[in-house]
Amino acid sequence: MAGHSQFKNIMHRKGAQDARRARQFAKVIREITVAARSGLPDPAANPRLRAAIVAAREVNMPKDTVDRAIKKASGAGGGEDYVEVRYEGYGPAGVAVIVEALTDNRNRTASDVRAAFSKHGGNLGETNSVSFMFDRIGVVVYPAGAASEDDMLEAAIEAGADNVTSDAEGHEITCTVEALFGVRDALEARFGAPARSAFEWRPNLSVTLDEEKAVSVLKLVDVLDENDDVQNVWANFDLPDAVAEKLSA
CATH class of the missing domain: 3.30.70.980 (YebC, transcriptional regulation domain)
Structure with missing residues (x-):
């Protein structure tokens, strides 16, 4: 029973960590979206977007996820406002x-x-x-x-x-x-x-x-x-x- 309880606790912690990571990603993607739309989609010419990319790096967001978010935000009718x-x-x-x-x-x-x-x-x-x-x-x-x-x-x-x-x-x-x-x-x-x-x-x-x-x-x-x-x-x-x-x- 102790082992079962410990396993369930580990799974619960992992679930909580996964949920937190998903929330972090969602928040960063929103910031990338707003940043990309507030200026150019090029980080070199958009200080806010550069800051958002730094934030993405801080939560270990994959580069391709960041790139997709920028591309989606800068496209015509790209997602939510x-x-x-x-x-x-x-x-x-x-x-x-x-x-x-x-x-x-x-x-x-x-x-x-x-x-x-x-x-x-x-x-x-x-x-x-x-x-x-x-x-x-x-x-x-x-x-x-x-x-x-x-x-x-x-x-x-x-x-x-x-x-x-x-x-x-x-x-x-x-x-x-x-x-x-x-x-x-x-x-x-x-x-x-x-x-x-x-x-x-x-x-x-x-x-x-x-x-x-x-x-x-x-x-x-x-x-x-x-x-x-x-x-x-x-x-x-x-x-x-x-x-x-x-x-x-």
Whole structure:
């Protein structure tokens, strides 16, 4: 029985991993679609498309899948038309939440997001109701082996970045939204393609959570992230190390 139970657990985990991978692919393909339609289908001439391809590489999407998505998006009548939508609200414990979505049905997505907030102890607010608690920035990430701390700092500042944080894990370069593509391209010319480049909402005011509140907030974030229309979920909570260790155990 123990072996049977263990096998079922392994299969369940594999099923969950496969489902998560499928959702990741679907989200990246939507971004590739919107990026390809917002400019030329050539990554060299379309910064947003280049960023989407980096995101595809990050989730190990096969190159032929990426190529098919670009080709479909750039073809006549090629698939769904997605629009970018942002939702803002408060989760449990007064945590501010920003949800970014790409959807072909605004009513469906708004209804799903509102229901997730309501069911998990939150409230959906108006646009800009919580975004003042975040800064919108550009982020470029490189592995530690891409360059020394000094070389990365020098190159990033020359490219127009605002800050570089380096540690044993890697280098994180931050800049204004307007400077992201220029900074990324300058660093790519010197150090090769980054591990990641993206726009992010970074909290400028955080809420520290205990274990009980953290469980509630993370459940809301998970439910939102599992929605196919949702691309990113940002929240301004902070987990003390002891709470994070308990939750990851």
